[in-house]
Amino acid sequence: xxxxxxxxxxxxxxxxxxxxxxxxxxxxxxxxxxxxxxxxxxxxxxxxxxxxxxxxxxxxxxxxxxxxxxxxxxxxxxxxxxxxxxxxxxxxxxxxxxxxxxxxxxxxxxxxxxxxxxxxxxxxxxxxxxxxxxxxxxxxxxxxxxxxxxxxxxxxxxxxxxxxxxxxxxxxxxxxxxxxxxxxxxxxxxxxxxxxxxxxxxxxxxxxxxxxxxxxxxxxxxxxxxxxxxxxxxxxxxxxxxxxxxxxxxxxxxxxxxxxxxxxxxxxxxxxxxxxxxxxxxxxxxxxxxxxxxxxxxxxxxxxxxxxxxxxxxxxxxxxxxxxxxxxxxxxxxxxxxxxxxxxxxxx
Numbered sequence: 001x002x003x004x005x006x007x008x009x010x011x012x013x014x015x016x017x018x019x020x021x022x023x024x025x026x027x028x029x030x031x032x033x034x035x036x037x038x039x040x041x042x043x044x045x046x047x048x049x050x051x052x053x054x055x056x057x058x059x060x061x062x063x064x065x066x067x068x069x070x071x072x073x074x075x076x077x078x079x080x081x082x083x084x085x086x087x088x089x090x091x092x093x094x095x096x097x098x099x100x101x102x103x104x105x106x107x108x109x110x111x112x113x114x115x116x117x118x119x120x121x122x123x124x125x126x127x128x129x130x131x132x133x134x135x136x137x138x139x140x141x142x143x144x145x146x147x148x149x150x151x152x153x154x155x156x157x158x159x160x161x162x163x164x165x166x167x168x169x170x171x172x173x174x175x176x177x178x179x180x181x182x183x184x185x186x187x188x189x190x191x192x193x194x195x196x197x198x199x200x201x202x203x204x205x206x207x208x209x210x211x212x213x214x215x216x217x218x219x220x221x222x223x224x225x226x227x228x229x230x231x232x233x234x235x236x237x238x239x240x241x242x243x244x245x246x247x248x249x250x251x252x253x254x255x256x257x258x259x260x261x262x263x264x265x266x267x268x269x270x271x272x273x274x275x276x277x278x279x280x281x282x283x284x285x286x287x288x289x290x291x292x293x294x295x296x297x298x299x300x301x302x303x304x305x306x307x308x309x310x311x312x313x314x315x316x317x318x319x320x321x322x323x324x325x326x327x328x329x330x331x332x333x334x335x336x337x338x339x340x341x342x343x344x345x346x347x348x
Contacts, residue, residue, distance in 0.1 A: 072102070072125075073102045073103060073104060073125070074101075074102065074103040074125065074126075074127045075103065075104055075105075075106070075121075075124065075125045075126045075127065076092060076103055076104070076105040076106075076126065076127060076128040076129065076130075076344070077105060077106045077107060077108045077121070077126055077128075077129050077130070078105070078106075078107050078108065078129070078130045078131075078132060079108040079110065079113075079117070079118075079121075079129050079130065079131045079132070079135060079139075080107075080108070080109065080110075080131065080132035080133055080134075080135060081109065081110060081111060081133065081134055081135070082109065083107055083109050083132060083133075084107070084109065085267070085288050086107060086132070087286070087288060087310075087333060088105065088130055088333070088337060089105045089106055089107060091333075091334070091337050092105035092337065092340075092341065093105050095341060099345075099347075101345070103127075108121065108129070113135045113138045113139070115141075115142055115143065118139070118142055118160070118171075118173070119171070122162050122171050122173075126162065127161070127162045127344070128159070128160065128161050128162065128340070128343075128344040129159075129160045130158060130159055130160075130337075130340055131157060131158045131159070131160065131204075132158065133203065133204070133205075133264060134203065134204075135204075136156040136157060136158050136179075136203065136204025136205075136207075137155065137156045137203070137204055137207075139157055139160065139175070140155070140156060140157055140175070142160075142173060142175075143170070144170055144171070144172070144173065145157070145160075145173055145174075145175050146172070146173065146174045146175065147174075147175050147176075148174065148175065148176045150176055150177045150180055150181060150211070151175045151176050151177045153211055154177045154179075154180050154207050154208050154210075154211045155207050155240070156177060156179075156203075156204040156207045156208060157175035157176065157177055158176075158177055158178060158179050158204065158208070158336065158340075159175065159176050159177070159178050159336075159339070159340045159343055159344075160173055160174070160175050161173065161174045161175075161343060161344055176339075176343050177208055177211070178335075178336040178337075178339035178340045178343065179204070179205060179208035179284075179332070179336050180208035180209075180211045180212050181212075181335075181336070181339045182332050182334075182335030182336035182338075182339060183208060183209060183212035183282070183327075183332060183335075184211075184212040184215050184216070185335050186282075186327045186331060186332065186335060187212060187213075187215075187216050187327075190280055190325065190327075192213075192216050192218065192257070192258055192280065195218055195219065195257035195258055195279075196218070196219065196220045196221075196222070196255065196256050196257050196258070197213045197218045197220070197221045197222070197256060197257065197258040197259075197260065198221075198222045198223075198224055198251070198254060198256035198258070198259050198260070198275050198278075199213075199221060199222070199223050199224065199242070199260045199262055200224045200225075200248065200251065200259070200260065200261045200262060200263055200265070200272055201223075201224075201225065201261070201262035201263035202223055202225050202230075202231045202240060203262065203263070205262040205263075205284045206223065206240075206260075206262035206263075207240060208262075209260045209262050209282075209284075210240065210241060210242065213258070213260075214241075218258070220243045220244075221242050221243050221244075222242065222243060222244045222245070222246060222254065222256070223240070223242040223244070223245045223246070224245075224246050224247070224248050224250075224251045224254075225245060225246075225247070225248060226247070226248055228245050228246070228247055231245050232245055248272075251272065251273045251275060252273035252274070252275065252276070253276075254275045254276065255275060255276050255277045256275035256276070256277060256278050257277065257278065257279055257280065258278065258279070258280045258281075258282070259274055259275050259278040259280070259281050259282070260281075260282040260283075260284070261281075261282065261283045261284060261285060261315055262284050263284075263285075264285060265285070265315075266283060266285040266287070266313035266314055266315050267285050267287060267313075269314060270314065271314040271315060271318060272315055274315070274318065274319060274322070274324070278319075278324055279324060279325060280324065280325045280326070280327070281315060281316070281319035281324050281325070281326050281327075282326070282327040282332075283313050283315045283316050283326070283327070283328055283329050284329050284332060285313050285315075285329045286310055286313070286328065286329030286330045286332075286333055287310055287311050287312070287313055287329075288310055289310055289311045310330050312328065313328070313329065316328050
């Protein structure tokens with residue numbers, strides 16, 4: 001059963017005022033307040049990030065209220081590794097404010113995933129979790145996880161929803177893949193049926209990409225990877241479905257109508273080669289820039305302007321210089337975030 005926890009109006013307005021200040025100022029003062037209330041250290045602006053070494057969620061052991069989060073405020077978060085760059089907290093927290101939902105979205109940055117991470121998160125009051133690199137396939141093995149048709153077909157999940165507990169007290173958790181849905185939505189704007197697609201990578205984003213390309217009738221899909229033998233083994237086991245596998249070193253020699261970068265290459269300024277003949281380039285990577293870089297436009301999402309700024313990846317820049325149609329990581333991030341929000345609240 002889903003929960004949207006609300007305050008009396010006056011209390012709610014005060015809390016949202018603090019959250020707005022956090023999102024707009026960097027939140028040094030609010031940081032201290034949230035740290036005290038949550039009993040968790042290292043909160044900061046745009047996500048109140050927590051660092052959980054060795055995959056273990058650590059909380060103040062003196063807090064007797066295991067859910068003790070701002071009087072029943074629901075919590076949502078992003079689970080991943082080295083994700084301090086993530087824009088998801090700023091996006092979802094702004095949407096919570098606009099819709100009057102008593103909830104906060106933060107980062108669950110863990111160096112090693114284990115199922116206890118999710119168990120602890122549910123006990124702390126989390127009701128929804130987005131999953132990013134490198135845990136999208138690992139969470140699929142969470143005990144009793146209920147997959148929708150998209151997550152099951154993709155073979156990876158990036159959004160989880162806590163629906164309470166069963167009679168034995170075990171968590172009821174549902175999963176979907178909004179990455180796949182976001183790319184599917186974006187491809188509806190392009191004429192891609194019957195084309196040849198080349199996908200760089202073999203992780204969760206690549207698996208979502210394969211699903212989306214198949215939905216649009218792509219005739220042939222080629223995976224470009226570093227370790228061809230490892231990926232060939234995954235294909236044999238049924239984990240990945242591609243028509244061919246090539247080494248990343250030969251990427252510039254192949255022909256493709258659609259090229260998708262489904263790796264993290266580009267976040268640090270790297271430039272993957274573009275296959276010959278590409279008429280559409282998709283890059284899952286987005287690059288947040290310094291907040292005070294006024295030369296870059298603020299991120300406009302859902303009619304809101306956020307105090308965060310991004311810059312094009314080298315791949316997107318090169319594709320545009322060559323006159324190639326592009327789908328960037330920022331638009332895909334927004335698309336999957338909208339889908340995740342709807343998965344949690346049945347509305348947007």
